[in-house]
Amino acid sequence: MPVIDTHNSVNALEVRGIGKRFGAFWAVQDINLTVRPGERRAILGPNGAGKTSLFNVLTGDTNASAGSIKMFGADMTRMPINKRIRHGLRRTYQHANLFNGLTVRDTLFLAVAGIRGGWGQLLPLKASDHRLAEAERLAEVAGIQTFFSHEVSSLSHGQRRQLEIAIALAENPKVLLLDEPAAGLSPAERPKLSELLMSLPKDVTVVLIEHDMEIALQTSESVSVLFNGKLLAEGAPTEIMENEDVHRVYIGGAHVH
Amino acid sequence: MRYALIVIPLLLLPVLLNDFWLTQVMTRALILGIVALSLSFLAKYLGVVSFAQAAMAGAGGYTIAYFGPNSVNIGIELPFWISIPLALFLATAFGGLIGCVARRSRGIYAIMITLAIGIAFFYFTRQNYALFNGWTGFSGVRAPLIGGISLRAPVPLYFMSLLSAVVSMMLVSGFARSPMGLAIQAVRDAPGRVMALGISVSTPIIAAFAFSGLLAGTGGILNVWYQERISSFSVGFGPIIDILIIAVIGGLRYPSGAFIGAIVFVMLDTFAVDLVDRERFNTLIGTVLLLIVIFAPNGLQQLVMDGAAKLRRAKQPTN
Numbered sequence: 001m002p003v004i005d006t007h008n009s010v011n012a013l014e015v016r017g018i019g020k021r022f023g024a025f026w027a028v029q030d031i032n033l034t035v036r037p038g039e040r041r042a043i044l045g046p047n048g049a050g051k052t053s054l055f056n057v058l059t060g061d062t063n064a065s066a067g068s069i070k071m072f073g074a075d076m077t078r079m080p081i082n083k084r085i086r087h088g089l090r091r092t093y094q095h096a097n098l099f100n101g102l103t104v105r106d107t108l109f110l111a112v113a114g115i116r117g118g119w120g121q122l123l124p125l126k127a128s129d130h131r132l133a134e135a136e137r138l139a140e141v142a143g144i145q146t147f148f149s150h151e152v153s154s155l156s157h158g159q160r161r162q163l164e165i166a167i168a169l170a171e172n173p174k175v176l177l178l179d180e181p182a183a184g185l186s187p188a189e190r191p192k193l194s195e196l197l198m199s200l201p202k203d204v205t206v207v208l209i210e211h212d213m214e215i216a217l218q219t220s221e222s223v224s225v226l227f228n229g230k231l232l233a234e235g236a237p238t239e240i241m242e243n244e245d246v247h248r249v250y251i252g253g254a255h256v257h
Numbered sequence: 258m259r260y261a262l263i264v265i266p267l268l269l270l271p272v273l274l275n276d277f278w279l280t281q282v283m284t285r286a287l288i289l290g291i292v293a294l295s296l297s298f299l300a301k302y303l304g305v306v307s308f309a310q311a312a313m314a315g316a317g318g319y320t321i322a323y324f325g326p327n328s329v330n331i332g333i334e335l336p337f338w339i340s341i342p343l344a345l346f347l348a349t350a351f352g353g354l355i356g357c358v359a360r361r362s363r364g365i366y367a368i369m370i371t372l373a374i375g376i377a378f379f380y381f382t383r384q385n386y387a388l389f390n391g392w393t394g395f396s397g398v399r400a401p402l403i404g405g406i407s408l409r410a411p412v413p414l415y416f417m418s419l420l421s422a423v424v425s426m427m428l429v430s431g432f433a434r435s436p437m438g439l440a441i442q443a444v445r446d447a448p449g450r451v452m453a454l455g456i457s458v459s460t461p462i463i464a465a466f467a468f469s470g471l472l473a474g475t476g477g478i479l480n481v482w483y484q485e486r487i488s489s490f491s492v493g494f495g496p497i498i499d500i501l502i503i504a505v506i507g508g509l510r511y512p513s514g515a516f517i518g519a520i521v522f523v524m525l526d527t528f529a530v531d532l533v534d535r536e537r538f539n540t541l542i543g544t545v546l547l548l549i550v551i552f553a554p555n556g557l558q559q560l561v562m563d564g565a566a567k568l569r570r571a572k573q574p575t576n
Contacts, residue, residue: 061453085455099446106439114456115440122464124434167454 010073012037012175012205013058018067020053027053028229031067035175041207042216044240045226046249051209052094054226055177058207059091060084071175088174092164092181094209100153104144104163107152108135111170134170142166143196158189165196175205182212194218217241225249267419276411280483282523284411287418288483290519291425292476293503295469298429300509302438303465304445305363309355309371310473310500312378315492316351317474318481319382319389320344321398328397331390337401345474352470356463375497383489394488398481409482418483421475422516429512432468441465502542506549508556517557521545 015033019026028050035041045051056062058069060081068077076084099107113131115121125132139145142162147155155163161181168176182193190212197219200206210216216223217237225233225240227249233240240246271279296310323332324340335343359370382389400408408417432438440461443451448458481487490496499522507518525545529538553560 081453082455085453091453093450097447097450099443099450101442101446102439107443109436110439110443110451110456111454113436114454115436115460117436121436121440122432124431125436125439 010037011035011070012039012072013207014070014073015058016068016070018054018057018069019065020050020057020062021065026065026229028057028226031226031231033224033231035205035207037072037174037205038203039205039222040220041205042220042223042237043207043209043226044211044213044216044223044246045232048228049226050229051226052179053229055091055179055209058177059089088172089177090168090170090173090175091177092161092168092179094179094183098152098160098163101151103149103151104139104155104166105132105135105148107163108138108166108170111135111167112138138166138169141169141196141199143192158185158193161185161189161193162196169200173204175207176200178206178208178210180209180211182210182215190215264423271412271415279415280411281527282520284415284418284483286516286519286523287415287422288476288479289499289503289522290476290516291418291422291479292473293500293507293515293519294422294425294429294512295472295476296500296504297507297509297512297515298472299465299469300504301512302433302441302445303462305359305367305371305465306501306509307355307359307371307466307469308368308497308501309359309374309378310469311492311496312375313348313352313355313470313473314477314480314496315378315382315487316470317344317348317477318487318491319395320347321478321481322395322487323388325401326397326399327395329390329393329395331388331395341401341478344478345471348474348477349467349471352473353463353467355470356466357459359466360459360462372497375492376494379489379493382492389489392489394486394491395481396486396488398485398487400482400485409485414479414483418479421479425472425475426512428468428472437461437464502546505546506557508553508558510555511558514556514558517561521557 011034013033013035015031018031019029021027031054043051043054053062057064060076060079064077068075070076071084071087071089074087076087109125109132112134136145136148139148142165144159144162144166147159152160152163165178165181168178178197181197182190185193194215197206197208197215208216208220220237223235223237223240224231225243225246232249233243233246235243270283274283292310292314295313296307299305299307321340321344324335324343325332325337326334355371355374358374359367362370382394383392385391400414402408406413408414433442440451440456441464443456444458444461451458451461480491484491503518503522504515505518506521507514507516522542525542526538529535529541533541549556
């Protein structure tokens with residue numbers, strides 16, 4: 001059993017030669033990524049570049065066909081999803097798959113507390129429960145505290161995104177994988193989301209898949225560009241904006257301002 | 258306050274009704290309502306329609322018959338304060354076991370597997386003589402005597418059933434607000450996401466089935482006292498369908514609808530002989546079910562609530 005070392009010299013994520021194959025098709029192939037603790041990393045790439053497939057492999061939603069994944073030095077290539085969560089890895093999903101019949105409060109309570117703690121789990125939840133206070137704090141961080149007692153089914157698309165992030169922040173994650181948090185948001189909701197992303201605790205490592213260049217470049221210190229399942233370029237936002245390869249495949253030759 | 262409006266008239270019923278109405282209609286409706294509640298609980302909170310509720314009720318009923326006074330000389334007579342908790346425990350455990358078997362099935366597959374369990378239990382009680390006394394089952398089962406008063410007497414049995422119904426409703430609403438109850442509803446909405454939160458999906462499903470076993474077992478115990486007998490016919494295909502019909506008439510999404518459905522069902526069952534021929538009860542209940550499914554798919558409870566909302570709106574002045 002490897003010991004998790006959160007010391008700064010150990011990388012938050014160390015991905016070596018990761019590949020995911022579906023039949024004869026490699027969705028991602030030979031990806032190397034090194035993410036420092038507390039780093040904000042954006043992953044860019046056109047549709048079908050393999051961004052979500054990479055996330056699925058990182059979180060354990062699917063297993064890698066090749067390569068290895070280390071988080072803070074601990075090998076988690078073959079670790080089941082619930083164990084990776086216990087090690088502090090969280091993700092949001094591109095297609096919000098939430099509990100429509102529950103309130104924001106109850107959803108965040110489950111994210112915070114689960115059903116641990118024996119027979120007490122069968123008794124009605126008390127309003128004074130400290131775990132509910134923690135749920136409320138998360139709603140506040142994500143900016144949906146006004147909808148705390150609303151049913152999830154009544155939330156707008158943007159509010160669901162915020163709830164996704166609140167769920168991912170439960171129990172102090174170490175590494176946060178955000179899968180297109182801005183997808184489908186209105187122009188008015190976008191600045192609020194980048195504000196939220198920038199206000200995340202500094203010690204949390206964030207890896208972000210984003211189509212919205214503005215949000216991606218504004219909130220990240222470094223960018224990795226995927227194309228056809230392979231890593232095309234990596235570097236600081238300014239370098240990436242000037243990279244000819246990236247212009248060709250991702251922006252289709254258009255100039256970025 | 259709203260509960261008082263419903264419960265106080267129910268408390269006064271023994272003064273207003275004769276024994277026939279009190280026992281054959283009200284008590285019977287309360288008992289069937291509790292069993293139907295065990296089904297609508299699963300349907301509403303777990304999103305599973307179960308056909309095994311008659312079997313769970315049967316587990317409670319058979320335990321009471323086996324460990325209580327009966328006229329077939331099978332079983333061991335235990336004091337009621339042991340046999341009742343034992344019957345509730347076994348019904349709960351049986352519910353949990355069914356949940357364990359059915360936990361990977363959803364939708365039509367959950368229906369098939371619970372139906373298979375229900376029918377298997379029916380044939381098992383029919384062919385096993387040591388525990389279930391075959392198809393004749395137990396007769397002459399006597400309800401406990403407390404202070405010289407039999408719980409089978411019309412008024413005590415009515416109050417016992419009313420108390421059980423009220424406690425069952427309270428348990429359902431309390432359990433739904435517990436962490437486990439929330440997890441059950443989360444499994445209903447997005448099982449994959451529950452797993453991604455690090456929560457086991459099986460535990461909430463088994464807990465939901467066990468809890469519904471407790472409710473069904475409560476109804477099953479009362480039913481044995483009311484009928485004074487239990488046999489394979491009490492857990493056969495007929496009762497399985499009756500429970501489903503009651504829950505659908507009342508509205509599967511409303512726990513209290515189970516009792517509305519039960520009253521309608523019992524009234525039709527009791528008075529079908531006057532309205533149409535006794536043999537035509539199935540035609541009558543089938544027609545009622547058809548009308549409900551077509552005109553009020555969410556059951557009578559929803560119909561009543563819609564009506565009340567309309568009245569309230571009509572009362573408010575429009576500006």
